[in-house]
Amino acid sequence: MATATQVVEKENYLNVNYGIKSWLLTTDHKRIGLLYLFTITMFFFLGGFFALLIRLELLTPSGDMVQTDIYNRLFTMHGIVMIFLFLIPSIPAVFGNFFIPMMIGARDMAFPKINLLSWYLLLGGGALILYSIVTGGTDTGWTFYAPFSTQYSNSQVIAAALGIFVAGFSSILTGLNFIVTIHRMRAPGLTWVRLPLFIWSNYATAIIQVLGTPVLAITLALVFLERVFHIGFFNAQLGGDPLLFQHLFWFYSHPAVYIMILPSMGVISEVIPCFARKRIFGYAFVAMSSIAIAVFGFLVWAHHMFVSGMSVYAALVFSLLSYAVAVPSAVKVFNWTATMYKGSIHLRTPMLYALGFIGLFTMGGMTGLFLACLGIDVHVTDTYFVVAHFHYIMVGGAVMGYMAALHFWWPKITGKMYSEVWGKVAAVIIFLGFNLTFFPLFVAGYMGMPRRYHVYAPEFQVLNVFSTAGASILGIGYLLPLIYLFWSLRYGKPAGDNPWSAAGLEWTAASPPPTHNFEETPVVTWEAYNYHELPDMPEEDAGVSRI
Amino acid sequence: MWQNLPLWPTEASTISRQVDGLYIALITVTGGVTLLVFATIVFFAIKYNHKRHPVAEAIEGSTPLEILWSAIPLGIFLLFFAWGASIYIFEAKPPRDAMEVYVVAKQWMWKFQYQTGQSEINTLHIPVNRPVRLTMISQDVIHSFYVPDMRVKADVLPGRYTTVWFQPVKAGNYHLFCAVYCGTNHSGMIGEVDVMEPADYEVWLQGGAGQGSMAATGQKLFQELGCINCHRSDEQGRGPNLQGVYGRPVLLDDGHTVMANDDYVRESIMVPGAKIVAGYKPVMPSFQGIVSEEQLLSLMAYVKSLSTPPPAEPAHKRNAAPPPAAGAAVR
Numbered sequence: 102m103a104t105a106t107q108v109v110e111k112e113n114y115l116n117v118n119y120g121i122k123s124w125l126l127t128t129d130h131k132r133i134g135l136l137y138l139f140t141i142t143m144f145f146f147l148g149g150f151f152a153l154l155i156r157l158e159l160l161t162p163s164g165d166m167v168q169t170d171i172y173n174r175l176f177t178m179h180g181i182v183m184i185f186l187f188l189i190p191s192i193p194a195v196f197g198n199f200f201i202p203m204m205i206g207a208r209d210m211a212f213p214k215i216n217l218l219s220w221y222l223l224l225g226g227g228a229l230i231l232y233s234i235v236t237g238g239t240d241t242g243w244t245f246y247a248p249f250s251t252q253y254s255n256s257q258v259i260a261a262a263l264g265i266f267v268a269g270f271s272s273i274l275t276g277l278n279f280i281v282t283i284h285r286m287r288a289p290g291l292t293w294v295r296l297p298l299f300i301w302s303n304y305a306t307a308i309i310q311v312l313g314t315p316v317l318a319i320t321l322a323l324v325f326l327e328r329v330f331h332i333g334f335f336n337a338q339l340g341g342d343p344l345l346f347q348h349l350f351w352f353y354s355h356p357a358v359y360i361m362i363l364p365s366m367g368v369i370s371e372v373i374p375c376f377a378r379k380r381i382f383g384y385a386f387v388a389m390s391s392i393a394i395a396v397f398g399f400l401v402w403a404h405h406m407f408v409s410g411m412s413v414y415a416a417l418v419f420s421l422l423s424y425a426v427a428v429p430s431a432v433k434v435f436n437w438t439a440t441m442y443k444g445s446i447h448l449r450t451p452m453l454y455a456l457g458f459i460g461l462f463t464m465g466g467m468t469g470l471f472l473a474c475l476g477i478d479v480h481v482t483d484t485y486f487v488v489a490h491f492h493y494i495m496v497g498g499a500v501m502g503y504m505a506a507l508h509f510w511w512p513k514i515t516g517k518m519y520s521e522v523w524g525k526v527a528a529v530i531i532f533l534g535f536n537l538t539f540f541p542l543f544v545a546g547y548m549g550m551p552r553r554y555h556v557y558a559p560e561f562q563v564l565n566v567f568s569t570a571g572a573s574i575l576g577i578g579y580l581l582p583l584i585y586l587f588w589s590l591r592y593g594k595p596a597g598d599n600p601w602s603a604a605g606l607e608w609t610a611a612s613p614p615p616t617h618n619f620e621e622t623p624v625v626t627w628e629a630y631n632y633h634e635l636p637d638m639p640e641e642d643a644g645v646s647r648i
Numbered sequence: 649m650w651q652n653l654p655l656w657p658t659e660a661s662t663i664s665r666q667v668d669g670l671y672i673a674l675i676t677v678t679g680g681v682t683l684l685v686f687a688t689i690v691f692f693a694i695k696y697n698h699k700r701h702p703v704a705e706a707i708e709g710s711t712p713l714e715i716l717w718s719a720i721p722l723g724i725f726l727l728f729f730a731w732g733a734s735i736y737i738f739e740a741k742p743p744r745d746a747m748e749v750y751v752v753a754k755q756w757m758w759k760f761q762y763q764t765g766q767s768e769i770n771t772l773h774i775p776v777n778r779p780v781r782l783t784m785i786s787q788d789v790i791h792s793f794y795v796p797d798m799r800v801k802a803d804v805l806p807g808r809y810t811t812v813w814f815q816p817v818k819a820g821n822y823h824l825f826c827a828v829y830c831g832t833n834h835s836g837m838i839g840e841v842d843v844m845e846p847a848d849y850e851v852w853l854q855g856g857a858g859q860g861s862m863a864a865t866g867q868k869l870f871q872e873l874g875c876i877n878c879h880r881s882d883e884q885g886r887g888p889n890l891q892g893v894y895g896r897p898v899l900l901d902d903g904h905t906v907m908a909n910d911d912y913v914r915e916s917i918m919v920p921g922a923k924i925v926a927g928y929k930p931v932m933p934s935f936q937g938i939v940s941e942e943q944l945l946s947l948m949a950y951v952k953s954l955s956t957p958p959p960a961e962p963a964h965k966r967n968a969a970p971p972p973a974a975g976a977a978v979r
Contacts, residue, residue, distance in 0.1 A: 549796020
């Protein structure tokens with residue numbers, strides 16, 4: 102990474118050695134984090150490309166751009182790639198890997214080699230899924246509902262399911278590594294109540310990864326057995342029960358939503374105190390709400406099945422529990438907002454993404470209350486209302502948190518500052534583009550437009566034109582960071598060790614950090630987010646390049 | 649394009665208005681809170697901007713506030729839970745006088761069968777202001793019966809009957825969509841619900857009659873398939889006498905009792921060995937692959953017709969045991 106602007110570079114994890122082998126065989130958690138960053142960025146843009154084609158097709162009510170079978174493959178592959186190859190790994194695999202050891206004063210993960218293995222598993226799963234795409238794609242939807250997936254679909258179900266199966270083990274191993282690392286590797290003095298909330302939320306995530314993902318693996322294995330060997334688990338003709346598939350699938354796939362959103366919540370809990378120069382409001386409540394979400398998250402799966410033919414009594418229980426899981430999420434939103442009260446707020450790029458997160462996550466959460474409500478869910482489930490709702494959570498929430506993390510920690514990862522102006526422009530474009538893409542879909546959903554429709558009734562067209570227009574804006578918003586972040590690698594000003602004057606052990610290390618993170622093991626004698634003891638954040642112009 | 653920007657679906661059933669009322673209440677409350685959160689964030693971001701407010705105040709948190717903003721949302725949530733649940737329970741209980749139509753879903757079409765013998769593809773004709781109950785089954789994958797203007801949706805499963813009911817309040821044509829992705833032509837698995845004035849409906853009924861009622865078709869099948877040889881109307885057959893069985897509990901040879909509902913009758917034809925009536929031997933062959941879903945429904949209509957007048961409603965579960973139809977035989 103030697104560049105013309107640099108004179109003498111201290112030894113760090115990037116320049117300690119060079120060559121392909123030094124990356125592919127690395128056990129350094131930071132390098133593994135970057136391997137993940139590179140990998141999932143590819144998958145993000147692949148999934149985004151599918152989304153773009155979907156939105157272009159839906160510009161008109163008739164199916165005039167691609168054939169129906171292609172369209173069905175597009176939304177399936179969009180879902181599979183985005184969920185299993187981008188969102189599930191995203192923050193934990195990139196920023197968790199990079200920063201959990203640094204935030205707890207450790208030199209590496211508890212199991213560095215398993216950490217590398219988990220990247221290879223994601224790569225292997227990704228390769229299988231790519232294989233399924235280039236050999237014709239899968240048309241079951243990312244939900245693989247039986248008996249369609251086990252008997253009727255003539256597409257690459259096995260390859261895609263196997264890919265998800267393999268990638269799932271990547272997720273399990275990452276979670277396992279996090280749990281052991283957080284329990285065993287904390288620096289002296291870093292008690293549980295002094296842990297940054299990013300650690301708490303990744304810990305809660307890891308619990309779900311370790312307990313939930315095996316159920317997905319089992320479910321996909323049963324799909325495999327039924328499809329290949331005709332053993333009847335789900336197919337009524339073979340004596341199986343199709344609802345059993347849905348119960349098993351959602352037992353993982355609902356908690357999986359919390360695998361995606363909890364780490365983002367952790368990022369927001371780091372960013373808001375830093376840019377409000379204030380300790381987080383109600384630390385214990387924010388930390389415990391993560392655990393509450395992880396626990397309650399396992400008890401709400403059947404709210405995806407209110408019209409499936411489940412018993413009325415089961416529906417009542419799952420509706421009630423779904424409302425219960427909304428309480429800890431609400432508590433988080435109120436605490437983040439209260440953290441800003443009497444703060445000293447710097448509206449820098451990471452903060453804009455964090456505030457965007459709160460807004461979009463709130464809307465996603467609020468519309469979740471509609472779906473938890475039995476009387477409303479019957480009408481809006483399987484419509485674009487649901488599509489809009491979960492994109493508000495997964496893109497508006499999880500991806501905004503991911504972008505906040507990327508911009509917050511970029512200076513630490515690369516040692517360079519990006520253009521603050523372009524950062525803010527992109528944040529605003531993404532926020533506006535996102536809302537224009539997905540807000541009209543709530544209306545389309547309540548109007549009754551079913552999801553996964555290649556051809557739709559003409560009266561829904563206006564709303565879809567809005568959405569497609571928004572998607573093109575959103576696409577530009579996501580391309581901008583790709584450009585200015587790469588730009589910053591070469592032309593960005595040196596960041597210094599702590600450009601935000603942020604609390605947290607990761608900011609006491611050099612930027613980029615040395616391979617072993619800390620010269621000597623830190624001893625923690627202070628509480629998390631001790632912003633009242635830290636100097637104020639440097640002004641924007643100091644040390645920040647403008648293009 | 650602009651002249652038809654729709655914002656609200658038609659309120660075409662008795663349930664529509666209930667659902668919309670709850671929806672508006674939810675929008676008001678959640679929208680209000682969301683705007684409040686937005687306004688607070690913007691207000692704080694301006695008022696406490698570091699230029700205006702250079703030094704942050706040290707605030708740890710407030711337990712009373714945490715309790716308050718946990719308890720108040722929880723209270724509101726419980727209210728919406730109860731409201732939504734009451735509509736759901738209402739939707740799960742079809743009125744007894746509902747007219748009954750049978751639905752067979754298959755890739756990628758809807759087939760409607762009337763007790764009076766008419767059958768239709770992709771169009772459901774029903775009279776206005778009269779509740780209609782649909783008993784549905786899929787021939788292949790999972791489908792979902794969805795009429796947005798009626799605010800009703802119910803999945804249609806292979807191998808098991810589900811039911812849905814609604815009462816249209818406005819004549820007209822309404823979209824029928826398949827809501828669960830079911831393969832290539834999922835978005836083409838659409839149809840319409842034609843709600844007619846009662847007089848028009850009577851005219852339509854006359855036009856399609858002539859094939860004999862479902863129960864009559866079922867009786868014919870009952871003879872053709874040889875069911876009648878064992879299920880005799882006296883007690884001498886190798887199988888149980890089916891007179892008056894439907895809608896009543898049946899004692900099995902393992903000592904359990906089972907309610908003789910649609911799913912039980914279907915299972916008894918397709919997988920006869922699954923539940924053996926006390927005092928009989930498992931000698932009946934399976935009719936899986938021999939009778940179609942449509943023929944099964946006719947056989948069921950015939951079995952039901954043997955049990956009139958209807959016994960007391962056996963269960964009020966959403967999908968189990970719809971109460972037997974009054975006067976199932978002939979209109």
